[in-house]
Amino acid sequence: MPPEPVPPILHTQSALLGFDRPVIGPLSLEIPAGARWALTGPNGVGKSLLLKAITGQARVHGGRFELAPRTHPSLLAQDHARPQPWPLSGHDWLRAMGASVPEHEGVRALLDRRLDRLSGGQWQLLRLAAVLTSRGEDSSAQRLILLDEPANHLDAEVRADAVELIKAVPAETTLLITSHDDDFLQALGLEKHPLAEYLDAG
Amino acid sequence: MPGDLLLTPFIAGVLVTMVLALAGAGLFLRGSVWQALALGQWAAVGGVLASVLHWPVLPVALLLGGGIMVLLQRSRDRERLPLAVFLAGLAAVTLLAANFAQASLAAAAWAEGQLYFAGPNELWAAIGLGLLTVLMVPVLLRVWLHAQIAPDVPAASRPAVWQHLGEIVWLVAAIVLGSMVLGLPAALATLLLPAWGAAWLARNLTGLVLWTQGIALTGFLVAWTISLPLDQPFAPVLVLVNVMLALGARLAAMLR
Numbered sequence: 001m002p003p004e005p006v007p008p009i010l011h012t013q014s015a016l017l018g019f020d021r022p023v024i025g026p027l028s029l030e031i032p033a034g035a036r037w038a039l040t041g042p043n044g045v046g047k048s049l050l051l052k053a054i055t056g057q058a059r060v061h062g063g064r065f066e067l068a069p070r071t072h073p074s075l076l077a078q079d080h081a082r083p084q085p086w087p088l089s090g091h092d093w094l095r096a097m098g099a100s101v102p103e104h105e106g107v108r109a110l111l112d113r114r115l116d117r118l119s120g121g122q123w124q125l126l127r128l129a130a131v132l133t134s135r136g137e138d139s140s141a142q143r144l145i146l147l148d149e150p151a152n153h154l155d156a157e158v159r160a161d162a163v164e165l166i167k168a169v170p171a172e173t174t175l176l177i178t179s180h181d182d183d184f185l186q187a188l189g190l191e192k193h194p195l196a197e198y199l200d201a202g
Numbered sequence: 203m204p205g206d207l208l209l210t211p212f213i214a215g216v217l218v219t220m221v222l223a224l225a226g227a228g229l230f231l232r233g234s235v236w237q238a239l240a241l242g243q244w245a246a247v248g249g250v251l252a253s254v255l256h257w258p259v260l261p262v263a264l265l266l267g268g269g270i271m272v273l274l275q276r277s278r279d280r281e282r283l284p285l286a287v288f289l290a291g292l293a294a295v296t297l298l299a300a301n302f303a304q305a306s307l308a309a310a311a312w313a314e315g316q317l318y319f320a321g322p323n324e325l326w327a328a329i330g331l332g333l334l335t336v337l338m339v340p341v342l343l344r345v346w347l348h349a350q351i352a353p354d355v356p357a358a359s360r361p362a363v364w365q366h367l368g369e370i371v372w373l374v375a376a377i378v379l380g381s382m383v384l385g386l387p388a389a390l391a392t393l394l395l396p397a398w399g400a401a402w403l404a405r406n407l408t409g410l411v412l413w414t415q416g417i418a419l420t421g422f423l424v425a426w427t428i429s430l431p432l433d434q435p436f437a438p439v440l441v442l443v444n445v446m447l448a449l450g451a452r453l454a455a456m457l458r
Contacts, residue, residue: 055355077353083233088350089406096347098358114405127354134356143357 007068009033009144009174010054014063017046017053022061024049029198033068033142036175038190045195047178051075051146054176073144076131078152082123086116090126097130104129106161120153125161132165143173151181163187208430211320214383215422217328219392221335222380223418224342225373226397227410231346236284237274238377238393243291244270245378246312246386250298253308260327263378271374315385315437324383331379338372343407345369388437392418395444399451417447 008030016025024046031037039047052058054067055075067073074097090111094101102108107129110122118126128150135143147166154162166188169175179185185192229238248266252259270287277283295312298305345361380389400413424447425440 057353057355072357073355074357075353075355077355080354085401087401087404087406087410088231088347092347092407093350096351097354097356099356112405131354131356134358136357136359141357146355 006033009035009068009071009142011066012064015053015060015065016062017049017058017065018061019058024199025061026063027199028063031174031176033174034172036188036190037177038185038188038192039176039178039195040180040185040192041195046199047195048078048148050195051148051176051178054144054146067144068142070138070141071144072136072138072141073146074131074134075146076128076148076150078148080123080127082116084116086114088115089113090115090118093126094130094133097134098136099130099133100135102129102133102165104161104165106158107165119155121155121158124150124153125158125165128162129165132169143170145169145173145175147175147177147179149179149181150177151179151184154184159184208318210322210325211317212426214320214325214328215317215426216419217332218380218383218389219418219422220415221328221331221376222384222389222392223396223414224335224339224411225376225380226393226395226418227400227414228342228346228369228373229393230397230401231410232349233280235394236281236288237271239390240274240284240287240291241267241270241374241377242381242386242390242393243288243295245374245381246309247291247294247298248378249312249382250295250305250308253304254298254302259382260378263382264374267374267378268371271370275370312381312386313437314435315383315388317384317388317436320383324379327379328383331375334372335376338368341365342369342372343411347407384440385437388440391441391444392421395448396421399448402452402455413451417451418444421447 010029010031013028014026015028016022017027018024027050039050041047049058053060053065054073090113093115094111101111107125110118110126115123128147131147132145150162150166151159163184166175177185177188177190229235245263245267248263249259251266252262274284274287295309299309341361345365348361377389377393380392384392396414396417397410399417400410404410404413421440421444425436425443428434428443429436429439
């Protein structure tokens, strides 16, 4: 008897996505569980909007948009402005995100420092590490990690660390990344999927 | 006033100061200082209105303060709407005071503070709120930390609805009771200034809470020590002391 096919972690059919009104769509795609996808395309095509629809920050105005049951998505947003002053440490950030302390030395070195005193690249690396290790209480739930332009703000000092962290994500975790940085995507070795190919395809 | 009669106001003042300082740390992290101004002002409106209607002050102030907090929580506007609500509250108190003799006395009491006249009722209310605060600290820290995350999204679950509601109810109670005991300007100064000063000195969230408590308690003790022998009203002295302590903390952070 052939093994049962694994249901996709995300299935959309003619979905219309937006905020107060639809912005993109109809969108039809299936992302297999455990996939490593790089969503590509020009600015404004709707890559970030799709990620926000998955986390519930954007609305589905029509069509089907189904996330597999017991899926816990986590999202690294494109930017996260830091207030000044911001008296929180790296440890506080991991606690806020429900993340475990990573073994990566470069990240551990940031944990006792104040968030408002990290460089832009260090702040991005810490956020990335927190999103990658953030977990819900249900340990058997499917993990879906969404990274929106994770190469933003990464200087040479921490870029290799970021690639190393992302490559260390467990195989059963689904990874969906948007990026304009071809070198970064190449270093990660991800499948490229132009979002435009899934629009008006229903 | 004999020293033993001042023990009750002193203990009530210390407890209220500690609760307000913790609330101030939370408001600082949430960036909600304008909400505190509006909430405190409408608690004062409730107190003044209660004096006109001969109703008990605390429930009316809590009710009005709570209603304002619900209104402010429904809006994403963190500056203009709270400022408008604060100004409306200021106008309401002024109009009540201009038209009712009892309201005039009550408005003066809310503005100047009645710490030296705090009695067993205020003390028991402060002890109750202090105990509630001890129980709620883990919930409050979780809610405040979670409020920092957006626009990132964690896989971990968000705080439960009861935890968010608990934080709001606790915040309303802290600001209303603090304004009743210390007076509105002194309560707001205890809410806003120690946390602002501490934010420059602390290394992390625990440090923020501890530094805020340290600055607020120092401010209270210094103001108490100065205002009594010099026969000055407590509230304005506390405001000035807290301003100086917060500026001192900022300066100390710059010189590090």
